[in-house]
Amino acid sequence: MERVIGVMGGSGVYEIEGLEEARWQSVETPWGAPSDAVLTGVLSGVRMAFLPRHGRGHVHGPSSVNYRANIDALKQLDVTDLVSVSAVGSFREEMAPGDFVIVDQFIDRTFAREKSFFTSGCVAHVSVAHPVCDRLSDIAFEAARGTGVSVHRGGTYLAMEGPQFSSVAESRMYRDWGCDVIGMTNMPEAKLAREAEICYASVAMVTDYDSWHPGHGAVEITDILATLRANTANAKALVAALPGLLGATHAPCPHGCDRALEHAIMTAPEKRDPALVSKLSTVAGRVLKG
Template identity: 45%
Template sequence: MQENVDIAIIGGSGIYDGNLLDRVREVDIDTPFGKPSDSITIGEHGDKTICFLPRHGVGHRISPSELNSRANIFALKKLGVKRIIAVSAVGSLKKELAPLDIVIPDQIYDRTRSRPSTFFEDGIVVHIGFADPFCPEMSETVTNVANSKGYNVRQGGTYVCMEGPQFSTRAESCVYKALGFDIIGMTAIPEAKLAREAEICYSMIATVTDYDVWHDEDVTIETVIANAMKNEEAVKDILMDALEKVSIEQNCMCKDALAGAITTTPDMIPHETKRRLDPLIGKYLKE
């Protein structure tokens, strides 16, 4: 079945709600990097086609360090996705960012260690710009929607992405706070990097579940899950309007991220690599 999806939502399995989409169906997709986290749900929202991918799989069975983010993003590219709204539960590194607040981050600090973070290997080198990892155009739209609904939302802020799956030590948490970071989570990297390589706009709704352990409080999974469930209703409410207001047309830097970034001489790129990555690079290698 040929699909042409406009916007993807990546998030916890609780974020999807049957009331959000009409004419819902599921598709299974193969990619050169393996299978995505789960089957992808596709449906209609107004005049747009939307898909949903549960980042950790249904039932939250995949650890942050085991996520096959390359398969996830490549699968969305194959579906024709132009924009991704990611949803992520985060800890707060600022007193003024309280549990149940919402942050639309504009920067990332990468503290991961063992995650493949590029599509480009096996005979091809690509250097994309990544100074602004989140799409500013889409992030502004999502922020405006959240503000209009009266949520306590912060536009901008730095998301420090740790490896996990363990939470921070107290020393680490205090250092991240001292460095001026705003929120901490485990999933923005490599999702954001791969989305940029795929020329897909990427923005995030980060929902605060706890103060990290700098606050002299132990972070328990019970607290995180309880607040994440409370945040789900707010996220669904924001998404209902954001999906209508986000433009399908990409008028930003994201859509041309690979222009001039492919460093390898085209005739030196192995044929198999070209074939495998055609959805990403094909338009740049046509003679």
């Protein structure tokens, strides 16, 4: 099976030197419009698809991103491996601004977003006990190390609704919960990628210490932007290394990410809503055809 690497990230991450056959491609989905057109191309012999999560010019806030449309659009483009690149605050002294964290767990505190493709009329339950693909996360870790950036393998990401940053009380509570980083965008993105049977890895770029840290005070957007700009080159280098590390052929995922729907759909075939089944043709067509 041909591998197609997807990258969900911010401005600048998709500007990868050497991307051949590059073009912005509009994709229509039954869930509405994605955040933007998708930049597709070929890098080191591997097909790539880059989707700006907030749209070019950062026009979508974390709560208004159409996460379902974004995942559906990438699935339509045959993405097999999706690497999320996003900014986070840190709850750990050792995870300092400028560091990368390869996330392996999430606590989802979002509440104003559509979190599943499967609603009334076709119900499914997938496991997100291990919400990222270990194989793809290992590759992302190796790619990050190759840039020379300080990178941490493993960490729990607290997904907050936003768009405001945490109060000091919230920040201290999340830290006490055992969370390592905090962000606003990886949920429900990771859950939807699992429902769409796409391998998913999260690369979190630390920009600040949130508000718990007594030596850093409140989060300042100017500081975050400065750290993000400094990290753009490292993020681009990480993405550029992925094709060489992953290769052009996608073998079956050893962790079953690409078979997550195998026994997940609960609604009896004769009870399924035909309109919803039609909308699910891209993300779940493999299991709904029968």
